[in-house]
Amino acid sequence: MMAPAMRSLVLAVTCCQAAGMSMLKPKKAPRQMPRALVATMVMPGDETPVDLMMEHHMRMISGNMSILEGAVIDNRPPWAEQPSAQEPLLSRYRRTQGSTGSVQVKSVDYSKLSALMARFFSAGDLQLNSRMLRLASHSARSQGLDPPTNVSKLDEKANAARLLGMLNFLELCADADSEVDMCIFVDSTTFLYRENQTGLVEVAAKLFQQDPMAVVLQPPDMCTHTRASKKGVCKVGNATTINHGFFVVNRDRFEGFAPMPVESAGLGSIFEEIFAEGLTKGGVEGAVKQIRCGGAFFIHPYDDSLGKYACPKQQTLGLPAHARATVSGARTKRMSDGHFDEDYSRFPGKAEGAAAVKSLIDRVEAGKFPEAKYPESVTNKCLNMCPSKERIRDGLAW
Numbered sequence: 270m271m272a273p274a275m276r277s278l279v280l281a282v283t284c285c286q287a288a289g290m291s292m293l294k295p296k297k298a299p300r301q302m303p304r305a306l307v308a309t310m311v312m313p314g315d316e317t318p319v320d321l322m323m324e325h326h327m328r329m330i331s332g333n334m335s336i337l338e339g340a341v342i343d344n345r346p347p348w349a350e351q352p353s354a355q356e357p358l359l360s361r362y363r364r365t366q367g368s369t370g371s372v373q374v375k376s377v378d379y380s381k382l383s384a385l386m387a388r389f390f391s392a393g394d395l396q397l398n399s400r401m402l403r404l405a406s407h408s409a410r411s412q413g414l415d416p417p418t419n420v421s422k423l424d425e426k427a428n429a430a431r432l433l434g435m436l437n438f439l440e441l442c443a444d445a446d447s448e449v450d451m452c453i454f455v456d457s458t459t460f461l462y463r464e465n466q467t468g469l470v471e472v473a474a475k476l477f478q479q480d481p482m483a484v485v486l487q488p489p490d491m492c493t494h495t496r497a498s499k500k501g502v503c504k505v506g507n508a509t510t511i512n513h514g515f516f517v518v519n520r521d522r523f524e525g526f527a528p529m530p531v532e533s534a535g536l537g538s539i540f541e542e543i544f545a546e547g548l549t550k551g552g553v554e555g556a557v558k559q560i561r562c563g564g565a566f567f568i569h570p571y572d573d574s575l576g577k578y579a580c581p582k583q584q585t586l587g588l589p590a591h592a593r594a595t596v597s598g599a600r601t602k603r604m605s606d607g608h609f610d611e612d613y614s615r616f617p618g619k620a621e622g623a624a625a626v627k628s629l630i631d632r633v634e635a636g637k638f639p640e641a642k643y644p645e646s647v648t649n650k651c652l653n654m655c656p657s658k659e660r661i662r663d664g665l666a667w
Contacts, residue, residue, distance in 0.1 A: 303335045303450045303474035306520075308441055309457045310342040310434045313353040316589055317458050318613055318623050320358045323372060325630045326455050329565075332466035335474070338449075339372035340441055344434040347379055348426060354615035361612065377437050385436040388443075389527045390547055392534040428537060435540035442520055443527065449520050450474065456514035456569065458588055460633045460666075463565040472562055473517045476505050484526065484548055484556040486517040491566045491641045492651035498563030505558040509549060511541040512652065515567045526556075569653045579648040580655035589617060591654075592625035594661045595632060632666035639665055 307326055311319045323339055331337055343359055353359070362372045386392075423431060435454070442452035451473055455461070463469070473486050487508055489497065497503065529547025548556040570588040571580055579585075586594065603620060604610050604627070610620035618625065632638070639646040639660055646667065648655050656667035 304448050305470045306338055306445050306449050306452045308340040308438050309455050310344055311355045311457055312344050313349045319355050321626050322457050329461035329463050331468040331470040335470040341374050342434050342437050343374050344377045346430040357612040382433050389439050390531050390534050391528040392531045432540050452518045452520055459514050459567055459569055461567050469565050477519050480505055482555040483558045484519050484522045487512055487559045488515055489560050489566050490651040491568050494563050494566035495641050497561050503562035506561050508557045508559040511545045513541050571654050575649055580644055584655045584657050586656045591656045592629045595628040596625045637665050
């Protein structure tokens, strides 16, 4: 028989091992075709048609070697007075949801803010619902602009709305089908590029397999892609922050972290900051990693939140003007290939504006972009475009 002291020692070691494994589950056997949930979020005043960008994301994020499903987070704050310009497009997605459609629509429920915060973060009783009601009581019109790159410039209401929207992304991920390997959030105005049949999903699946501690991967920007391509490398590097607008979550590994410990969290919290804090305080080193590979990258358009000195003065084109510049002087195109002009009647420029966005997307996907040079063509640590009318006139994306 085992001595009582020895039994106690074995029990203690077993308990410690079990506690350590609660953070990271044992690795699944890798599937031949990884499965990913690709999500984006829209607000009532967003000016960029979500269907065009979602289709662009789904084409560029994988080279047909993965199984993809999409989700649009429909975020309508109670204080927003105008109807959503995206409604006809969202209705089209809803009609096919659960049948032949691969894109679901998730409406944000503002009464669930406290419940979702408590599910994913442990930071005490925040009384968020009462504060949200006070915000809602002071109704104000949305500015009618796509979300800014610099999220620190959001006002209190806009930041609270974005925080709840991102909590809905975590909920989508946590409640996804058990066959989903990773969840990817992409801002609705982010542009993606891949130069061959290997997309971000395939790269992320390989890197998650190589690094069992990684929970969140940050995709490469244009400069990282360029450097890695020249060196012929593909690996991950350490990171302590999560960039706004595009990141990949390993669904199984994330499950072991929630609720994540943070010092404080409230309506003023920036989601990516508390998400990174919760992961790095989870007792597992290297939970956030940066992808350093060539072959694919992301880039955001220019917007005024970057400041007037971010790009040369003549290159401060916001996305609507930028898209229009790609069709300047050309015969106006109508939407085609299953797109209906009337679905874009609520957007600035209507169907013509949507066709201009599609023109910009086509140039990005064709690889018609300038060399990455700061600040002539890129800014904000290579995360944003500096569009040039001259280069656009010559056929480049920006």
